[in-house]
Amino acid sequence: MKSQIQNIKNTEDSTLWSSLKAGDEKSFSILFEKYYSDLIRYGNSFSPFKEKVQDCVQDVFADVWIYRQSLSNSVVVKAYLLSSVRKRIARLQERDYIFMKTSTTDSIEFLFDFSIEHQLISDEESALKVAHLNSFLNNLPARQKEALYLRYHQGLTVEQIAELLQINYQSANNLLHRALLQLRKEWKGNLSLLLLLSSTTF
Amino acid sequence: MQERNNYTEIEDFLADVSFQLWVRSKVDNQGWEEWTLENPDRAKLVENSRLWLLAMSVHHEEIPSEVIQGGLESTWEKINKKEKSSAEAKRSTIELWQKNWLKAVAAVFVFGFLSNWFYNNHFVFNNSESTYNEIIKDDYTDLVEQTNHSYKPQIITLSDGSSVLLKPNSKLSYPKIFTGNTRKVYLSGEAFFEISKNPKKPFFVYANEIVTKVVGTSFRIKAYADLPNVEVIVRTGKVRVKPNPSITNSKEKEIILLPNQALRFTRQNLTFNKITDITQDESFDHTQGNIEQLSFEFTDIPVEQIFKTIEQAYLVNIDFPLDKLKNCHLTTSLNDQPLPEKLKIICKSIGNNTNYEMNGNQIIITSNGCN
Numbered sequence: 001m002k003s004q005i006q007n008i009k010n011t012e013d014s015t016l017w018s019s020l021k022a023g024d025e026k027s028f029s030i031l032f033e034k035y036y037s038d039l040i041r042y043g044n045s046f047s048p049f050k051e052k053v054q055d056c057v058q059d060v061f062a063d064v065w066i067y068r069q070s071l072s073n074s075v076v077v078k079a080y081l082l083s084s085v086r087k088r089i090a091r092l093q094e095r096d097y098i099f100m101k102t103s104t105t106d107s108i109e110f111l112f113d114f115s116i117e118h119q120l121i122s123d124e125e126s127a128l129k130v131a132h133l134n135s136f137l138n139n140l141p142a143r144q145k146e147a148l149y150l151r152y153h154q155g156l157t158v159e160q161i162a163e164l165l166q167i168n169y170q171s172a173n174n175l176l177h178r179a180l181l182q183l184r185k186e187w188k189g190n191l192s193l194l195l196l197l198s199s200t201t202f
Numbered sequence: 203m204q205e206r207n208n209y210t211e212i213e214d215f216l217a218d219v220s221f222q223l224w225v226r227s228k229v230d231n232q233g234w235e236e237w238t239l240e241n242p243d244r245a246k247l248v249e250n251s252r253l254w255l256l257a258m259s260v261h262h263e264e265i266p267s268e269v270i271q272g273g274l275e276s277t278w279e280k281i282n283k284k285e286k287s288s289a290e291a292k293r294s295t296i297e298l299w300q301k302n303w304l305k306a307v308a309a310v311f312v313f314g315f316l317s318n319w320f321y322n323n324h325f326v327f328n329n330s331e332s333t334y335n336e337i338i339k340d341d342y343t344d345l346v347e348q349t350n351h352s353y354k355p356q357i358i359t360l361s362d363g364s365s366v367l368l369k370p371n372s373k374l375s376y377p378k379i380f381t382g383n384t385r386k387v388y389l390s391g392e393a394f395f396e397i398s399k400n401p402k403k404p405f406f407v408y409a410n411e412i413v414t415k416v417v418g419t420s421f422r423i424k425a426y427a428d429l430p431n432v433e434v435i436v437r438t439g440k441v442r443v444k445p446n447p448s449i450t451n452s453k454e455k456e457i458i459l460l461p462n463q464a465l466r467f468t469r470q471n472l473t474f475n476k477i478t479d480i481t482q483d484e485s486f487d488h489t490q491g492n493i494e495q496l497s498f499e500f501t502d503i504p505v506e507q508i509f510k511t512i513e514q515a516y517l518v519n520i521d522f523p524l525d526k527l528k529n530c531h532l533t534t535s536l537n538d539q540p541l542p543e544k545l546k547i548i549c550k551s552i553g554n555n556t557n558y559e560m561n562g563n564q565i566i567i568t569s570n571g572c573n
Contacts, residue, residue: 032274037265051344058273062280066288117226117259126253133257152216153260180213183254 013077021068032061035078038154039085045112045149046089056092060084079160082150086164110146113138136186144179151176206237215251216258225255345388349373355394355491357516357541357563360387363398364405365541367493367516372426390427394493396420396540411450412467415442420538421459422494432467435480436460437494438538445472492517498536498544505530505572508548516541522567527552530572 019027036057043053060081064071090108114137121127137145143165150156150164162172206218215221224234238248350356350368358366361379368374372391380386380403389409397405399418407414409425410432419439425432434443436459443465444456452472459465464477464486480486493515500508505527509520518541532551536544545565549556556569 029274032277033267033270036270036273040265041260041263049344054273058277058280061277062284065277065281066284112260114258115261117256120225120228120256130253130257133254137257148258149260152222152255152258155217155219176213184212187250187254 014074017075017077018073020064021071021073023068028061028065031077035081036061038078039081042082042154043085043089045110045146046086046108047093048111052092053089056088057085060088076156076160078154079156079164082154082156083164110142110149112145112149114145114149133183133187136183140179140182144175147172147175148179209247212247212251212254215248216255221251222255225252226259344377345375346378347373347375350391355517357518359540359542359560360385362400362403362405363540363542365396365516367394367491369393369491389423389425392422392424392426394420394422394491396538398540398543408446410467411446411452411469411472413444413446415444416440418538422491430469432469433464434459435464435486435494436462443467443474445474498539500536501533502531503533505532505548505552508532509567512541512544516563518563518565520565520567523569523571526569526571527567 013031016027016031020031039057039060040053043057044050047053063084064081086108093108114134116130116134118127121130137148140148147161147165150161151158156164158172158176159169161176162169165172165175167175206214206221209215209218220232221234223229224232234248238245348356348358348368350370350372353370355370356368358368358374358376360366360376362385364385366374366387369392372389372393374387374389374391374393376387383403385397385400385403385405387405387407389407395407395416397416397418397420401417405416405418407423409423410427412425412432412434414421414423414434416439419441420437421439421441422435422437423433424435434441438461441459442456443459445452445454445467450472452467452474454467454472454474457465457474457476459476462480464480464483466475466477467473468475477483477486496511496515498511498515500511505522506524509522512518513520530552532548534547534551536547539547542560545558545560545567549558549567549569552569552572554570554572556567556572559566559568
């Protein structure tokens with residue numbers, strides 16, 4: 001069922017994509033409206049300068065249109081756009097880094113924090129657990145956080161994440177795996193602590 | 203949907219779009235509620251997965267549809283601009299090829315000679331204007347750009363208390379507030395800088411092909427877009443200069459300049475030329491402004507006189523209560539201070555509720571007289 005839902009979404013995208021490639025402006029606009037917000041949000045997690053991010057995202061779309069004829073037919077549109085935005089911001093920041101003489105030219109940092117859905121948590125115990133988990137999540141290395149975000153929020157596959165982060169499949173898998181492993185460890189420790197606390201109060 | 207019966211780990215659930223939908227938006231198309239209750243072991247796993255997902259939420263800042271439409275419009279503008287410029291490039295090549303072959307060769311030669319002559323005599327005007335734009339474009343901060351269209355130097359005060367005296371026909375771009383570990387400004391034209399001391403946040407001036415780095419000094423930079431040389435002249439303190447690697451491939455290394463030393467960067471062959479004593483070099487006679495020639499060493503000097511000196515140096519107007527400050531004398535050394543710092547020190551030395559207010563090139567001193 002899940003794969004079916006995704007399929008419908010992907011067919012839509014790929015139909016739009018191929019008519020865009022054929023020069024259909026309407027399809028371009030639909031894809032733009034569909035993904036613009038997402039891309040802006042993703043871009044903002046790398047750079048605090050909103051105008052630059054907007055510029056980058058618009059440049060990505062402009063290039064899609066201008067070079068539409070040389071684009072591949074078989075892309076997952078969302079993954080392609082996310083990856084293009086990321087690359088563009090990275091390139092801009094690299095140039096900036098030359099000035100600052102820092103060594104971190106290799107990649108850009110995902111500066112984003114996960115938040116908590118408070119309104120969906122009814123009891124105090126869960127709230128406590130979720131808060132712990134959340135602060136732990138936000139203390140993970142930036143790259144692991146980004147992998148989690150791409151996997152569970154943008155719904156990308158591990159292959160797509162690997163391609164986007166320009167690492168091999170195994171490394172992408174490890175990123176996710178390590179993040180979840182750490183979380184699970186913390187989760188268990190945290191749970192027993194909570195149990196201990198609640199048992200002493202009674 | 204039978205897939206979920208095989209789920210054994212939290213991440214199986216996390217990746218399930220329909221599960222996400224159920225947890226986040228309470229849309230239960232797949233009967234998750236019922237399915238969960240079928241089996242108590244399962245219920246625990248589902249509950250844990252739910253909590254994980256809730257801890258992993260992403261704050262969605264809604265972007266209004268007008269903003270998206272605006273974005274779409276500016277994207278089309280970008281496309282048109284890009285397509286136009288590439289079409290122009292294409293057209294001119296085609297035209298050249300359509301001419302007969304000999305004519306084209308001749309044209310290339312003539313063009314070559316002309317441009318060589320032009321390059322040597324006039325330097326590349328457009329190119330250097332674009333250097334300024336190019337360095338500006340790479341900056342992430344929102345910059346304020348100030349151009350001096352008047353016929354006399356203009357004083358600019360930066361957020362860190364530094365002051366810049368900008369010459370006519372020159373422009374300076376700087377962030378409203380300096381953030382991060384560096385202070386960066388961009389200059390096209392000529393200006394005299396007095397930088398407030400802060401070793402933790404070095405101050406950088408990007409001007410044409412060179413980058414000047416200081417922690418707190420005063421110096422002049424002359425970097426006009428249409429002149430063949432770029433010059434840095436140091437008045438106080440220590441200044442480091444190096445080529446800007448993203449603009450030029452000059453091989454020159456960073457050099458250090460001390461007071462009364464200067465550096466001349468020849469843009470044509472990309473070389474540095476260090477002048478160890480500007481007082482011995484005639485070509486620097488005219489580059490000095492009032493500000494470098496005036497002394498700010500005051501020994502028992504009437505305040506009125508000190509204000510006059512500042513007026514001359516910075517080309518500002520100072521309004522002060524003459525009757526109250528008539529008999530006030532000060533002894534102080536202000537050579538190395540930016541303008542706001544100079545005013546602050548003077549006001550403090552006069553004491554007695556003396557304050558200053560600066561508005562462009564208008565300075566107002568309020569005071570109840572000196573002690």
